[in-house]
Amino acid sequence: MGEFRFYPQNTVWEITFACNMRCLHCGTAAGVVRPKELTTDEAFGLIDELAELGCEMITLSGGEPLLRRDWRELAKRSKQRGMKTYLISNGYVITPQIIEDFKEIGFDNLGVSFDGTEKTHNYIRQRPDSFQRAFNAMKMMSEADLRFCAVTQVSNINLGEMDQIRSLLIEAGCNLWRVQMTTDTGRMSKDLVLSLDNYPKFIDKILEFKKGEQTITVDVGENIGYYGCKGSQLLDGMPYLGCYAGTRVLGIESDGKIKGCLSMPEEFVEGNIRDKSLTEIWNNPDGFAYNRQFTRETASGACNSCRYLPLCRGGCTTTSMSASGERANNPYCMYQMEKKMGVQPVDSEVITNLLNRMVEEEAKHDSKQGE
Numbered sequence: 001m002g003e004f005r006f007y008p009q010n011t012v013w014e015i016t017f018a019c020n021m022r023c024l025h026c027g028t029a030a031g032v033v034r035p036k037e038l039t040t041d042e043a044f045g046l047i048d049e050l051a052e053l054g055c056e057m058i059t060l061s062g063g064e065p066l067l068r069r070d071w072r073e074l075a076k077r078s079k080q081r082g083m084k085t086y087l088i089s090n091g092y093v094i095t096p097q098i099i100e101d102f103k104e105i106g107f108d109n110l111g112v113s114f115d116g117t118e119k120t121h122n123y124i125r126q127r128p129d130s131f132q133r134a135f136n137a138m139k140m141m142s143e144a145d146l147r148f149c150a151v152t153q154v155s156n157i158n159l160g161e162m163d164q165i166r167s168l169l170i171e172a173g174c175n176l177w178r179v180q181m182t183t184d185t186g187r188m189s190k191d192l193v194l195s196l197d198n199y200p201k202f203i204d205k206i207l208e209f210k211k212g213e214q215t216i217t218v219d220v221g222e223n224i225g226y227y228g229c230k231g232s233q234l235l236d237g238m239p240y241l242g243c244y245a246g247t248r249v250l251g252i253e254s255d256g257k258i259k260g261c262l263s264m265p266e267e268f269v270e271g272n273i274r275d276k277s278l279t280e281i282w283n284n285p286d287g288f289a290y291n292r293q294f295t296r297e298t299a300s301g302a303c304n305s306c307r308y309l310p311l312c313r314g315g316c317t318t319t320s321m322s323a324s325g326e327r328a329n330n331p332y333c334m335y336q337m338e339k340k341m342g343v344q345p346v347d348s349e350v351i352t353n354l355l356n357r358m359v360e361e362e363a364k365h366d367s368k369q370g371e
C-alpha cells in the first residue's frame with residue numbers, strides 16, 4: 001500500500017462561538033462569542049493557507065455561523081480558492097434574502113440541524129420557535145433547489161422519534177439525512193447520551209431506513225457502527241476506515257486554535273495560528289500523535305486485540321474518549337456487542353481483502369521494529 005499522505009483534506013471551521021440557541025447536546029457548549037475571534041483578514045489568510053496545504057472541503061460551522069457578519073465573504077473566498085464549501089446552520093435566522101445569498105455564493109451543500117418533533121426539537125434547542133424556523137429554512141432551500149441535508153444528533157431524548165423525524169424531513173423536501181450519535185461532550189449530560197442498551201435499537205432503525213423506500217437517503221455518521229454484521233451493513237459492506245482527525249481532517253476554533261477534529265476536547269489543541277502558522281502546526285512531526293502514530297499498543301480494552309483494528313483503529317476518537325477516556329477503547333462498537341451475543345461477523349470480499357493486506361503491513365512493521 002502506498003504511503004498515506006497527511007493533508008487537511010476536510011476542514012471544519014467554527015467561524016464563531018456565538019449562538020442563538022443553547023442546545024442540550026451541543027458538543028462545545030457554544031453560546032457567547034469567544035474573546036478575540038479571528039478578524040476577517042486573519043480568516044482570509046487562513047483560507048489561503050488551507051488552499052496551499054491542499055484542503056479540498058471547508059465546512060463553516062459554529063456556534064451559529066450565520067451570526068458572524070462576514071460569513072458571506074469567507075464563503076466566497078473559500079469558493080474562489082477552489083475548495084468545496086459547506087455551511088451548517090440551526091436555520092433560525094435564514095430568510096428569503098439569505099436563501100438568495102446561498103444561491104449566489106454557490107455552496108456545495110448546506111446542513112440544517114433538525115432533532116425531533118416540534119416539542120422535542122424546541123426542548124433540545126432551548127428555544128420555543130426553533131423547530132418552525134428550521135423546518136421553514138429547509139422548505140425554502142428545497143423550493144430554491146439548493147443542495148442541502150438535515151443533520152440529526154440522536155440521543156436518548158429523540159431515539160423514539162426517528163420515524164417521525166424522517167416523515168417531517170420528507171415533508172420539508174429534504175432528500176439527504178445525516179444521522180449522528182450525540183457524545184458526552186460540551187453541554188450534553190451523560191444520562192442523555194444514547195445508552196449502550198439503546199444503541200443497537202438505533203442501529204436497527206438506520207438499517208430499517210436503508211432497506212426501505214429511498215425517499216430520503218440516510219448518511220451514517222462516522223461515529224456509528226464499526227464492523228460485525230450490522231456495523232458493516234451500515235456501510236453496505238464497504239470498510240470503515242477509522243478516524244482521520246489530524247491526518248486528513250482538521251478542526252479550527254473561532255479564536256485560531258487548531259485540533260485534529262472540532263468535536264475533540266480541548267486537551268487535543270495542537271496550537272494557535274496566532275502563535276505559529278497553520279502550516280507549521282500541521283507539519284509538526286510530533287503533532288496529532290494519537291492518530292499519526294497510532295499502533296496496536298496504543299489501543300486498549302477490546303480494541304487492543306481486535307482483528308479489525310488495522311482498518312478501524314478504534315473508531316471515532318471523540319466517541320471513544322468521551323465514553324472511556326481512552327483514544328481506542330470504544331464501547332459503542334457493534335462488533336464487540338455482537339461478539340458478546342455470539343454473532344459471527346460476515347465480511348464482504350472488499351473488507352476481507354483489505355484486512356488481509358493491512359494485517360500483512362502490520363506484521364512487516366512489527367518485524368522491522370524487532371530487528
Ligand code: SF4
Pocket residue numbers: 226227302303304306307308309312313314315330333334335336
Ligand atoms: S473493537 Fe475497536 S477496533 Fe475492533 S471493530 Fe470495535 S471499535 Fe473497531
Ligand code: SF4
Pocket residue numbers: 222223242243244245249260261262263264315316317318319
Ligand atoms: S474524532 Fe470522530 S468525528 Fe472527529 S474525525 Fe475522528 S471519527 Fe470523525
